Amino acid sequence: MSEAAQSELPSRPVIVSAWSRIARRIRVPFGFLFAVFYVWLARPTKTSLLAGALVLVPGLVLRAVASGYVQKDKQLTTSGPYAYTRNPLYFGSLLLAAGFAIAARSWWIVALMLLMFALIYVPVIAGEERYLRQTFPEYADYARHVPRLLPRLTPYGNRQDAYAASRYWKHREYRAILGCAALLAVLVVKMVW
Secondary structure (H helix, E strand, O other): OOOHHHHHHOOOEEEEEEHHHHHHHHHHHHHHHHHHHHHOEEEEEEHHHHHHHHHHHHHHHHHHHHOOOOOOOOOOOOHHHHHHHOOOHHHHOOOHHHHHHHHHHOOHEEEHHHHHHHHHHHHHHHHHHHHHHHHOOOHHHHHHHHHOOOOOOOOOOOOOOOOOHHHHOOOOOOOHHHHHHHHHHHHHHHOOO
């Protein structure tokens, strides 16, 4: 390819950034579409539902706690669950996904979840990290010490912001509990019928 032709191609960071914005917009509608396939492919049993719930509940708790610490766009949150992982909400979502995968007993669901995570959530996380780096100068140090997803064993820093239930309600995290309860109810109905 000639240099002139190469210069007309968008650079990789621009493409990645563009896909990150698209992924952010489609993740919720795509999640609802995925739920339809999930219910269709699921083959739940009493044992799989119980095992899935045992993985799912800690994910809900983690998301609930994390949402009470985060102060979007106001300050870099580094306390509470954010002292262990930069993305406790996404880590909680991964636990939810694992719980529902266990409950469904379908390798197709696992494969679709992994594909969805790679194509949608990885770019969204990368886009959020770019924003945080640009907005909060202290993010670079925080990112060097705190893992992106899997938690570290000891907390980062000594900042101790307080949990605020008002933030939980403001961020409408209760919808995760309602959604999980509804999907579990659908799985119970599918299992019975």
